[in-house]
Each structure stands twice: as C-alpha cells, then as structure tokens.
Amino acid sequence: MGSNFFHHPNGWVGTTPWWKDAVFYQVYPASFKDSNGDGWGDIPGLISKIDYLHQLGVDVVWLSPMFESPQKDMGYDISDYQAVYARYGTLEDVDQLIEACHSRGMKLILDLVVNHTSDEHPWFKESRSSKTNPKRDWYIWKPPRYDSDGNRMPPTNWRGYFAGSTWTWDEQTQEYYLNLYGPFQPDLNWENAECRAAIYEVAMRFWLDRGIDGFRIDTVNKYSKRTDFPDAPVTCPGVPDQPAPEMWCNGPRIHEFIHEMQAQVLAPYKAVSVGELSNTPLPKQVLPYVSAAARELDMVFEFSMIRLGTGNLFHGKYMYTPFPLSVLKRHVATWQTFIEGTDGWHTVFCENHDNGRAVSRFGDDSTPELWEASAKTIALWQATLTGTLFLYQGQEIGMRNMPASWGVEEYKDVESLGFYNEAVESGDEKRVQAILHGLRILARDHSRVPFQWDDSPNAGFTGEGVTPWMRVHDQYRELNAANQLGDPESVLGFYRKALGLRKEHRDIFVHGAFKLLAPQDESLFMYVKESGEQVGLGADGNRKKALVVMNFTSRVQRCPAISGALGCRKGDERLLVSTLRSGLARGRVEELRPWEGRVYLNFQP
Structure with missing residues (x-):
C-alpha cells in the first residue's frame, strides 16, 4: 500500500495510506461535459473541467465505465476491456486525462466490471459458439429442467436484478447461461482459473500499465456462486422467480478470489481498491473484505444507508417506504x-x-430556501464522518431529482423500465402508480441527468441546438455551477469550505471516533467526533472533540447545551462552521433554523 507521511501542526504525527484522507469524486461520463456537440459527455469534456474539480478539493477522480460497449446498461455491459467507447473518446484521451490528473497532484481510478461482460464480447461469442469451445467454461452454462408436462424450465428459480429470471436460453447450444443482471450481461465463471487470469491481464494490468491508480470494483462480492445451483426458497408466492442473493453474494470462494486479485495485480501496482459490496448488511460480514491483515480490498461501499426507502430489492425495489431519521442515524x-x-x-x-x-x-428540495439549507447540511454531515469521502458529480451544487412532472418516457435506465414494464404487464394499476411514485424518488435516472454547468441552453453540458442523450433539468437556469462559483456561501462554496475543514482537522473528521447522541430524536442529528491522538489540551487532559449538530427538519428546533455535549466548561467551545449564510440574522444560539447545521470544537488549534 502506498503511504504518505503526515505532520500535524499541533504535533499529530504518523503514517497513513494516502487514500484514507483523499476525497474521491465520481464522474458519470455520459452526463458530465460534452466537448464535441454530439449530446453525449466525453473524456475531453472531463479534462476541460479538471481544474474545477481540483479547486473543489478533489484528490481522486473515479471515472465510471467508458469502455467499448453496446450501452444497454450504460457501459456496465463491456464488449472490449481495452478499447474506449467512441463517443467517449480514445485511448489517447485517457492518457491525457491521466496526465491532467497527475500533473495536479490528483489520481484517477476506473470502474472494473468483471462479474459479467456484454453478450457481444468476443469471449462470450466463443463460449456460445459450441459446447466444446475452449471458452465454453468461461461463462456459466446449464442444461434445462422440465416440469411434469414436459415444458422447458430454467436450471433454478432465481430472480435477477433487472426483473425476470437469471437464466437466458441459448437456442444454438440448447442450454441456459447465467445472467444476474440483463440477458445481455452473461456472468463470467470465476471458478475457471484461465478466465480469472485473463481478467487480471486484459481488464486490469492493461490500464495500470497506462498509469491509472486503481479501481472501483463493480459487484465485488458476486464472483463466487453456489455451484450446486439449488432453488431459492419461495418468499414471493405466485411468481416463478424468487429472490436468491444468498446464492451468489459472499459465496464459498469469494475471499480466495479477491485475495488472489490483490496478490497478483493490486498489490504489485500499489493500486487502490474500493469494492461495491451489496447485500452484506452485517459488520462481521464486511470486515474480512477490508481487514488490512486479510490483504483483500482497501475499502468497500456498504449500502444499508443509501438503500433507505427502497422496498424488497428484487420484487418491490421501487415500492417506496418512508423512514424516520432515527433509522438513518442507526x-x-x-x-x-x-x-x-x-x-x-x-x-x-x-x-x-x-x-x-x-x-x-x-x-428538502420543496423551496429554494430549504433546498439550499438542506444541501449544505448534507455536505456538513458527509464532511464530518469518519472514513474516505466519496462525492458524486452534481452533489456539490445540490442537484435535485428529475421533476415529478416528467413522464415515464424520460426514464432511460434499463432497471427503471424493467420494473415499470413488469408492473404494467401485471395489469395492477395501483402497483403501476406505486412504482411510478418510487421511481420519482429512487430511480437511477435522477443521478444521470446532465450536469448543470451554467444557464446557457442545455445547461452548458452541450451546445445550443443539440439534443442531449438525456433531458436537461428544467431548473438549470437557477441551479448551476456558474451561479455558485462566485458565491462563497452557495452550496458549492460551502462544499469547498467543508472539504478544507475536513482536511485541516483530519484527526477528528477523517480518523476520529464517532459517538451518536439522542439516537431516538426524530428532528436533530447530533454526534461527537473525538480525535484519536492526544494534542495537549492542558490540565484537564481532554482529547480534541467536535460536536456536530444538525436540524433535519423544516422547523425551528431547540439546540442542546454545547459545552455539556463536548464535556468542556461553558464558554470553552468554539463554533467552527455553520451552514447559515452570514447575512442572515442568527437569532438565539439556543435555536437551530430549519435545516441548519453547526460544528463546535472544544479546542482552539
């Protein structure tokens, strides 16, 4: 692991892997910046905005898939790991992006999508050509089953992520292949050592040799399937396909496979790794992936919090379920x-x-005032939490969901349309309306609306008169980066400030211990962060502490006693930052305005 040596101005000394303190920023290339007027974002467009990211405080750019692909799932269906999809640019453009990042002291990571390929990948074309092809076993093939009436049935009753069975019938070879996602995304067979070796060489070393700094690893815990292929228990009666994540998440050989990837590729290149770890809600399940001693992954995304509001992941994902603040805090x-x-x-x-x-x-994006206030408080919340911080494009300017007035025809995502069409085919109008309601809140499409750069036509994402691949948000004239760049108290200005404070007080915010206060309070989100290092606070010997207090409602709330929460004498606390605009009358310190957030320190550095 690459490490940097740090010397804190107050004596905090130590070594830590560089990626722990870094701010990562995810770029969804189709929607970030179009440089050539074809309505599709591209790598040269991203390069043109590198200084914007650098000035924001970004250390690492994570570029979502830009590989050659039929684009049936926005690049998560790869047909050539070593080529760039033409609308995104060229290999030379990637080289220039690497240089643009490195010359500014930034790093670049790519998406690694190796649970599956596109059905147009040459490996799969070979695999499906005959049962005797050398690459037949690079994918997962099974013969059909038959019911008592002689009707052909899939090998198991497993339901996939995009609705329907995980098995697709291949007429030519008279067998089914496994696809956890779309039929156009056949799963690779990680049990095959030659297949794994090819993945490491073709999809990983190729890019590391060009100078990238690591990977965000897609579906990282799904490579090891149950090889006895049993049926899943019937938990959704009346439908043929049943949820079965236990058949492919955290499977019997998964840690062997990830350890091998680390030993053979990631470690030799000192490449940073962050894995997408779904359906793994228990800390004891997650720790083996990220334990330094285990030598597997540097870190993972665990999804319990970000999945709040979603229904059953497989049949009712878009049946929205409201949740109280106490559940979020837990x-x-x-x-x-x-x-x-x-x-x-x-x-x-x-x-x-x-x-x-x-x-x-x-x-709360119901009014301009509450939108700005809550976007800043979300920034404060994220910037004060322990761990490596990841931002998504547009988050830093408070981009909203698509307007509720937009019809389903504006939804482009294969998953959104899969769940919607399934509801339509059921003939249940109540279900259709419930799915539409859920999509308006949860759909993947919301994050893929083009970035709002300025108030020019198409929000500056692409040129005037061009039809972008996805509709630009109706409110782009009011909500855009240009409007906020000149205003240090805008959402963007606040993100810049919060990221700076996060790095200045890294011992508390990046590495500090977390203690939740008032866990059952449904209005205030409060916690204490405590430095893990003694920093010489004087006779009382207290450690450096911060109190984060946030009003997560649209009503005025009473602020608790700050000194008591910090464990210091009254008057010894210091307000480090507030989300309020300086021109607003603050009112009484005992009150928190709607969606106001503050951080107090018990120590003046």
Whole structure:
C-alpha cells in the first residue's frame, strides 16, 4: 500500500495510506461535459473541467465505465476491456486525462466490471459458439429442467436484478447461461482459473500499465456462486422467480478470489481498491473484505444507508417506504463505529450513479430556501464522518431529482423500465402508480441527468441546438455551477469550505471516533467526533472533540447545551462552521433554523 507521511501542526504525527484522507469524486461520463456537440459527455469534456474539480478539493477522480460497449446498461455491459467507447473518446484521451490528473497532484481510478461482460464480447461469442469451445467454461452454462408436462424450465428459480429470471436460453447450444443482471450481461465463471487470469491481464494490468491508480470494483462480492445451483426458497408466492442473493453474494470462494486479485495485480501496482459490496448488511460480514491483515480490498461501499426507502430489492425495489431519521442515524452509527478496534476501513457517501439525489431523498428540495439549507447540511454531515469521502458529480451544487412532472418516457435506465414494464404487464394499476411514485424518488435516472454547468441552453453540458442523450433539468437556469462559483456561501462554496475543514482537522473528521447522541430524536442529528491522538489540551487532559449538530427538519428546533455535549466548561467551545449564510440574522444560539447545521470544537488549534 502506498503511504504518505503526515505532520500535524499541533504535533499529530504518523503514517497513513494516502487514500484514507483523499476525497474521491465520481464522474458519470455520459452526463458530465460534452466537448464535441454530439449530446453525449466525453473524456475531453472531463479534462476541460479538471481544474474545477481540483479547486473543489478533489484528490481522486473515479471515472465510471467508458469502455467499448453496446450501452444497454450504460457501459456496465463491456464488449472490449481495452478499447474506449467512441463517443467517449480514445485511448489517447485517457492518457491525457491521466496526465491532467497527475500533473495536479490528483489520481484517477476506473470502474472494473468483471462479474459479467456484454453478450457481444468476443469471449462470450466463443463460449456460445459450441459446447466444446475452449471458452465454453468461461461463462456459466446449464442444461434445462422440465416440469411434469414436459415444458422447458430454467436450471433454478432465481430472480435477477433487472426483473425476470437469471437464466437466458441459448437456442444454438440448447442450454441456459447465467445472467444476474440483463440477458445481455452473461456472468463470467470465476471458478475457471484461465478466465480469472485473463481478467487480471486484459481488464486490469492493461490500464495500470497506462498509469491509472486503481479501481472501483463493480459487484465485488458476486464472483463466487453456489455451484450446486439449488432453488431459492419461495418468499414471493405466485411468481416463478424468487429472490436468491444468498446464492451468489459472499459465496464459498469469494475471499480466495479477491485475495488472489490483490496478490497478483493490486498489490504489485500499489493500486487502490474500493469494492461495491451489496447485500452484506452485517459488520462481521464486511470486515474480512477490508481487514488490512486479510490483504483483500482497501475499502468497500456498504449500502444499508443509501438503500433507505427502497422496498424488497428484487420484487418491490421501487415500492417506496418512508423512514424516520432515527433509522438513518442507526445505520450511520453502525458503520461509523464498525472500524473501531479493528484494522478495517470505511467509506462515506450518500450519492452515486445508482440512486436518487441526496437533497431530494434525505433533505428538502420543496423551496429554494430549504433546498439550499438542506444541501449544505448534507455536505456538513458527509464532511464530518469518519472514513474516505466519496462525492458524486452534481452533489456539490445540490442537484435535485428529475421533476415529478416528467413522464415515464424520460426514464432511460434499463432497471427503471424493467420494473415499470413488469408492473404494467401485471395489469395492477395501483402497483403501476406505486412504482411510478418510487421511481420519482429512487430511480437511477435522477443521478444521470446532465450536469448543470451554467444557464446557457442545455445547461452548458452541450451546445445550443443539440439534443442531449438525456433531458436537461428544467431548473438549470437557477441551479448551476456558474451561479455558485462566485458565491462563497452557495452550496458549492460551502462544499469547498467543508472539504478544507475536513482536511485541516483530519484527526477528528477523517480518523476520529464517532459517538451518536439522542439516537431516538426524530428532528436533530447530533454526534461527537473525538480525535484519536492526544494534542495537549492542558490540565484537564481532554482529547480534541467536535460536536456536530444538525436540524433535519423544516422547523425551528431547540439546540442542546454545547459545552455539556463536548464535556468542556461553558464558554470553552468554539463554533467552527455553520451552514447559515452570514447575512442572515442568527437569532438565539439556543435555536437551530430549519435545516441548519453547526460544528463546535472544544479546542482552539
């Protein structure tokens, strides 16, 4: 692991892997910036905005899939790991992006999508050509079953993520192949050592040799399946396909496979790794992946918090379920305290390309005033949590969900349309309306609306008169980066400030211990962060502490006694930052305005 040596101005000394203190920023390339007027974002467009990211405080750019692909799942269906999809640019553009990042002291990681390929990948074309092809076993093939009437049936009753069976019939070879996602995304067979070796060489070393710094690893815990292929228990009566994540998540050989990937590729290149770890809700399940002693992954994304509001992941994912603040706080507390006393590490995030916008889900975007206030408080929340911070494009300007007035025709995502069409085919109008309601809050499409750069036509994402691949948000003239760049108290200005404070007080905010206060309070979100290092606070010997107090409602709330929460004498606390605009009358310190957040320190550095 690459490490940097740090010397804190108050004597905090130590070594730590560089990625623990870094701010990562995810770019969804189709929607970030179009440089050539074809309505599709591209790598040269990203390069043109590198200084914007650098000035924000970003250390690492994570670029979502830009590989050659039929684009049936926005690049998560790869047909050539070593080529760039033409609308994104060229290999030379990637080289220039690497240089643009490195020359500014930033790093670049790519998405590694190796649970499955596109059905147009040459490996799969060979695999399906005949049962005797050398690559037949690079994918997972099974003969059909038959019911008592002689009707052909899939090998198991497993339901996939995009609705329907996980098995697709291949007429030519008269067998089914496994696809956990779409039929166009056949699963690779990680049991085959030659297949794994090819993945390491073709999909990983190729890019590391070009100079990238690591990977966000897609579906990292799904490579090892149950090889006896039993049916899943019937938990959704009346439908043929049943939820079965226990058949492919955290399977029998998964740690062997990840350890091998680390030993053969990641470690020799000192490449950073962050894995997408779904359906793994218990800390004891997660720790083996991120324990430093286990030598597997540096960190993972655990999804309990960001999945709040979703229904049953397989049949009712978009049946929205409201949740109280206390549940959100419980999930945050579980994962904030997860690493204490262990050699593991954690990630901090509330947005990505697979979820609705945070300000529309966890905040309040009903009025301009509440939108700005809650977007800033979400920024404060994220910037003060322990772990490596990940931002998603547009989060830093408070981008909202698509307007509720938009029809289903504006939804482009294969998953959104799969669940919607399944509801339509059921003939149950109540279910159709419930799915539409859920999509308006949770759909992956919300995060894929083009970035709002300015108030020019198409929000500056692409040129005037061009039809972008996805509709630009109706409110782009009011909500855009240009409007906020000149205003240090805008959402963007506050993100810049919060990220700076996070690094200045890294011993508290990046590495500090977390203690949740008032866990059952449904209005205030409060916690204490405590430095793990003695920093010389004087006779009382207290450690450096911060109190984060946030009003997660649209009503005025009473602020608790600050000194008591910090464990210091009254008057010894210091307000480090507030989300309020300086021009607003603050009112009484005992009151928190709607969606106001503050951080207090018990020590003046």
